[in-house]
Amino acid sequence: MQTKLPETQGSHFWEIRQLALENSAIDMSVGTTEFSCPARLAGLAAQYIRDNYNNYASFDGILPLRERISETFFRNYGKKYDPVAEITICAGPAQAATNVISTIVNEGDEVILTDPSYFTYSQAIRLNGGTPVHLPLKEPGFRIDWDDVRKMINSKTRLIILNTPHNPTGSVFGREDMQQLQRLTNGTGIYILSDEGFEYLVYDQEKHQSIAQFPGLASRSFIISGAGPVFHINGWNMAWCMAPANMMKEFRKVSECYGFSVSTPLQYALADYWGQSDELENVTELYQGKRNYFNRLLKGSPYLVEPAQGSYFQLISYKNLSSEADTDFALRLIKEAGVAAMPLSMFMHKKRNLHYLRFCFAKKNETLDEAARRLLSFAQKITA
Numbered sequence: 001m002q003t004k005l006p007e008t009q010g011s012h013f014w015e016i017r018q019l020a021l022e023n024s025a026i027d028m029s030v031g032t033t034e035f036s037c038p039a040r041l042a043g044l045a046a047q048y049i050r051d052n053y054n055n056y057a058s059f060d061g062i063l064p065l066r067e068r069i070s071e072t073f074f075r076n077y078g079k080k081y082d083p084v085a086e087i088t089i090c091a092g093p094a095q096a097a098t099n100v101i102s103t104i105v106n107e108g109d110e111v112i113l114t115d116p117s118y119f120t121y122s123q124a125i126r127l128n129g130g131t132p133v134h135l136p137l138k139e140p141g142f143r144i145d146w147d148d149v150r151k152m153i154n155s156k157t158r159l160i161i162l163n164t165p166h167n168p169t170g171s172v173f174g175r176e177d178m179q180q181l182q183r184l185t186n187g188t189g190i191y192i193l194s195d196e197g198f199e200y201l202v203y204d205q206e207k208h209q210s211i212a213q214f215p216g217l218a219s220r221s222f223i224i225s226g227a228g229p230v231f232h233i234n235g236w237n238m239a240w241c242m243a244p245a246n247m248m249k250e251f252r253k254v255s256e257c258y259g260f261s262v263s264t265p266l267q268y269a270l271a272d273y274w275g276q277s278d279e280l281e282n283v284t285e286l287y288q289g290k291r292n293y294f295n296r297l298l299k300g301s302p303y304l305v306e307p308a309q310g311s312y313f314q315l316i317s318y319k320n321l322s323s324e325a326d327t328d329f330a331l332r333l334i335k336e337a338g339v340a341a342m343p344l345s346m347f348m349h350k351k352r353n354l355h356y357l358r359f360c361f362a363k364k365n366e367t368l369d370e371a372a373r374r375l376l377s378f379a380q381k382i383t384a
């Protein structure tokens with residue numbers, strides 16, 4: 001059968017997870033959390049199912065949930081999105097991003113996105129006949145070189161994708177970056193997809209900068225975010241997209257094709273729970289604590305750790321231990337150390353061998369203790 005995605009070999013992510021399972025490895029490869037969905041939220045979900053909120057929700061999502069999102073966003077960033085016309089509930093951030101790309105990208109269009117970046121973006125661009133233009137993030141710190149962006153922009157550029165906090169690097173892009181983006185796209189017809197799914201996971205007293213805070217960008221931007229990381233409900237696939245009404249109108253036409261509506265009882269449960277909980281206030285502290293805890297365990301070891309500025313992913317360099325390709329080193333780590341991490345190259349278009357693995361630290365301390373113990377003893381073994 002002819003493939004629509006010749007560059008994509010299949011989901012290596014699931015292969016790594018499967019290998020982790022087969023080798024009883026601690027799986028830190030993908031964004032799975034060990035924290036429980038709050039008991040009251042789980043109870044509300046069960047209650048709404050029992051009370052037979054089991055028919056289709058409105059295609060744009062239930063209004064009370066959109067209202068909660070709008071109020072919270074206004075409180076955090078001072079920008080009001082109309083819950084009726086400017087917010088749509090989506091089945092997860094990946095679907096929201098794909099819907100934005102499908103709304104905007106036509107045959108022959110170019111889309112600038114960071115390299116590395118979340119893997120579904122470039123697949124969605126290709127599915128819509130577009131060309132991904134990969135912008136290598138620069139070390140140290142995996143930063144955007146705005147001169148490079150300037151050189152990449154041309155008359156075919158239709159969309160730029162920004163993701164902050166950034167998966168997989170844990171970098172956070174700030175005010176300066178937003179201002180540069182605003183300067184470069186001012187007066188062009190370029191749209192922005194701003195993936196802000198980890199907006200609450202920004203550390204060290206820094207604050208997430210939403211693209212909505214920059215009026216010159218907000219008027220051309222689709223913002224996506226989700227409830228998964230905050231309420232420990234990634235598997236609920238509860239996300240949303242926000243954009244000015246004229247753009248949202250087009251987004252909804254596309255979004256309806258890719259999933260008529262999102263789980264009704266779960267939307268009601270979340271809307272009900274939201275606002276009467278302290279997760280929104282406490283999640284930053286929780287994950288900053290986890291990042292610090294895990295990194296402290298590896299301190300002084302051959303593993304090199306530059307603390308993630310955001311997200312629940314930590315990049316770790318093993319260059320002091322081996323010059324193997326990251327995919328090979330990751331396999332050895334699963335089989336010989338019993339820890340699964342994601343090779344950075346899996347998120348990269350240009351396979352620069354940078355010797356990094358990505359670890360998800362959304363785990364209990366016992367798990368982090370055991371993972372670090374295994375990593376350290378593996379390091380000792382191979383350097384002996």
Ligand SMILES: Cc1ncc(COP(=O)(O)O)c(C=O)c1O
Pocket residue numbers: 031091092093094095097118163166167195197228234237
């Ligand atoms: C930046 C970013 N965007 C989108 C997604 C997709 O989320 P999901 O797989 O829950 O749809 C993820 C998942 O980790 C992500 O990190």
